[in-house]
Amino acid sequence: MTFIILNEKIYSQEESLLTAFNRYKFSNYLFQQKDYYRANNEFRQYLWYENNDTVRFKIAFGLIELGELKQSQDYLKSLFINSKLSDEAKLFFFKIKYFENDYDEFTALRKNKIYFSSIYETKINKLESCFNLQNSNMLIDSTNLFAPFSGGEYDTIRSLYFRKYYPERKDETTAGIISAIIPGAGKIYTENYSDGITSFLFTSVLGFLSYNNFKNNHDVRGWIFAALTGYFYAGNIYGSVASARIYNTDIQVRVQFDISEFLKNKNYFMPKIHGISK
Amino acid sequence: MKSLFIFCLFFMMEISFAQSNLEKQLNYANELFDSTDYFDAITEYKRLIYFDVNKEYYWEANYKIGLSYKSGGFYDNAIQFLKISEMNANTSDGILESKLQIVRCNILRRTTPSALQILDELEIEYPTEEYQAEISYWRGWAFMLNDEWENAAVEFGKLDAGHELQTLCTTVEESKFSAIFAKVISYLLPGSGYFYSGEYLPGILSLSWNILGGYFTVNAITENRIFDAFVIGELGWLRFYRGSIEGAEKSVAKKNLEIANSAYRFLQNKYEGTQP
Numbered sequence: 001m002t003f004i005i006l007n008e009k010i011y012s013q014e015e016s017l018l019t020a021f022n023r024y025k026f027s028n029y030l031f032q033q034k035d036y037y038r039a040n041n042e043f044r045q046y047l048w049y050e051n052n053d054t055v056r057f058k059i060a061f062g063l064i065e066l067g068e069l070k071q072s073q074d075y076l077k078s079l080f081i082n083s084k085l086s087d088e089a090k091l092f093f094f095k096i097k098y099f100e101n102d103y104d105e106f107t108a109l110r111k112n113k114i115y116f117s118s119i120y121e122t123k124i125n126k127l128e129s130c131f132n133l134q135n136s137n138m139l140i141d142s143t144n145l146f147a148p149f150s151g152g153e154y155d156t157i158r159s160l161y162f163r164k165y166y167p168e169r170k171d172e173t174t175a176g177i178i179s180a181i182i183p184g185a186g187k188i189y190t191e192n193y194s195d196g197i198t199s200f201l202f203t204s205v206l207g208f209l210s211y212n213n214f215k216n217n218h219d220v221r222g223w224i225f226a227a228l229t230g231y232f233y234a235g236n237i238y239g240s241v242a243s244a245r246i247y248n249t250d251i252q253v254r255v256q257f258d259i260s261e262f263l264k265n266k267n268y269f270m271p272k273i274h275g276i277s278k
Numbered sequence: 279m280k281s282l283f284i285f286c287l288f289f290m291m292e293i294s295f296a297q298s299n300l301e302k303q304l305n306y307a308n309e310l311f312d313s314t315d316y317f318d319a320i321t322e323y324k325r326l327i328y329f330d331v332n333k334e335y336y337w338e339a340n341y342k343i344g345l346s347y348k349s350g351g352f353y354d355n356a357i358q359f360l361k362i363s364e365m366n367a368n369t370s371d372g373i374l375e376s377k378l379q380i381v382r383c384n385i386l387r388r389t390t391p392s393a394l395q396i397l398d399e400l401e402i403e404y405p406t407e408e409y410q411a412e413i414s415y416w417r418g419w420a421f422m423l424n425d426e427w428e429n430a431a432v433e434f435g436k437l438d439a440g441h442e443l444q445t446l447c448t449t450v451e452e453s454k455f456s457a458i459f460a461k462v463i464s465y466l467l468p469g470s471g472y473f474y475s476g477e478y479l480p481g482i483l484s485l486s487w488n489i490l491g492g493y494f495t496v497n498a499i500t501e502n503r504i505f506d507a508f509v510i511g512e513l514g515w516l517r518f519y520r521g522s523i524e525g526a527e528k529s530v531a532k533k534n535l536e537i538a539n540s541a542y543r544f545l546q547n548k549y550e551g552t553q554p
Contacts, residue, residue, distance in 0.1 A: 017299055035324070
């Protein structure tokens with residue numbers, strides 16, 4: 001009898017590090033260390049022993065962190081029905097659609113209530129509003145856009161909306177005209193101060209050189225400097241128009257960046273799930 | 279009495295088999311490490327660390343994880359685990375091994391000041407001759423990969439006069455061109471810096487442009503066209519004059535890089551001693 005017990009003991013001890021429970025503990029440790037690749041390998045091994053929704057969700061979470069969005073969707077879909085994490089899985093599914101930049105599918109799923117979580121409806125709507133603001137070049141209805149937000153979030157999204165659709169643009173024609181009157185003024189108007197001053201000095205010096213040479217009867221050099229003055233004068237007008245265009249493009253780039261940062265700071269409106277996400 | 283005996287047997291087995299498991303895990307991880315399967319080796323060492331509650335294998339497991347990451351070129355991760363191994367080392371040799379591996383990672387990722395700082399600390403902590411030789415060896419490597427060949431030659435000279443790497447460093451140092459000399463002679467005669475570094479065509483072109491620019495400037499001065507002289511001198515001649523000086527410096531830097539690269543190729547492909 002003692003021999004049998006001891007034999008059993010030896011056998012169980014030899015396998016102890018790779019038992020299902022130990023694998024689970026170890027993979028959680030790797031998951032907390034953000035070593036998602038290894039954690040997922042271990043979680044997958046664990047699923048051979050026991051089906052566990054939390055583990056499936058953790059695998060999906062790890063895959064999102066690793067940028068494996070397609071695979072992650074498969075794991076999330078397996079949680080949509082009869083799972084305690086069904087709503088969270090659906091919400092994360094929408095997050096993946098955002099990461100995939102698939103606005104049409106995002107909207108279609110939300111409108112048709114496919115894979116939709118009513119518990120997290122507000123969060124999905126918030127994510128959609130930000131997605132819409134980022135994606136749309138046409139003016140969009142602000143009432144619907146602002147509806148899911150309140151408090152500080154409302155102020156931020158409102159400010160981003162106005163910055164996107166009613167930006168303080170610099171008029172390209174104005175920049176060109178004032179540069180024609182005073183060289184470099186157009187660039188100063190577009191807040192490109194160093195280029196504006198350089199342009200003014202360069203055109204002025206060349207103009208003076210041309211004038212001085214004509215005055216001292218050096219006609220050939222006078223014409224050379226006059227041609228150079230004309231070249232730089234025209235370049236300064238073109239440059240001012242281009243500078244206004246760059247300024248206007250930069251406004252859009254900055255707004256897009258700020259929307260992304262807002263979403264990142266809000267963790268894409270994802271909830272805190274105990275033991276999975278903070 | 280019989281029950282007490284069985285209890286004791288169980289108790290002993292609990293300890294010895296738990297121990298046996300960790301040892302087996304270590305052996306398995308070592309096998310993976312030895313077969314250069316570094317990814318799986320790291321996983322198994324991490325498993326060992328997780329279950330090793332008494333931290334008995336902490337040093338070795340963290341050290342090997344560090345080495346695995348180092349072999350994969352993940353030097354930041356390697357240093358992170360080597361530092362943990364250093365903190366968990368039970369012997370002074372263990373600490374030294376971890377620290378030297380950290381130095382080697384710093385050499386490889388070109389954070390030379392960090393490597394030198396650790397070596398300075400080790401020099402004080404391990405004053406015996408045997409350790410000093412190893413410290414000098416790695417300091418030499420740090421200097422060598424930081425393009426400080428003269429300092430490297432001094433360090434390798436401490437190992438033994440005529441050390442293979444000392445000879446290499448001395449040869450490289452002697453073959454290198456002096457950027458300061460190239461600049462000074464370019465100040466005196468534009469284009470000569472190019473000639474010094476063996477770039478003859480750019481040297482001739484630079485000299486010609488300077489002669490032409492100089493001629494027009496002097497000509498304008500002799501004809502009392504002071505403003506013209508100023509403009510031609512500033513926009514033409516001085517531009518070429520400055521260009522010849524900067525160009526000579528760049529040419530020397532390029533040549534020196536070729537010489538250093540040739541030495542690095544030798545170290546990588548033909549040098550048989552220990553490498554970082």
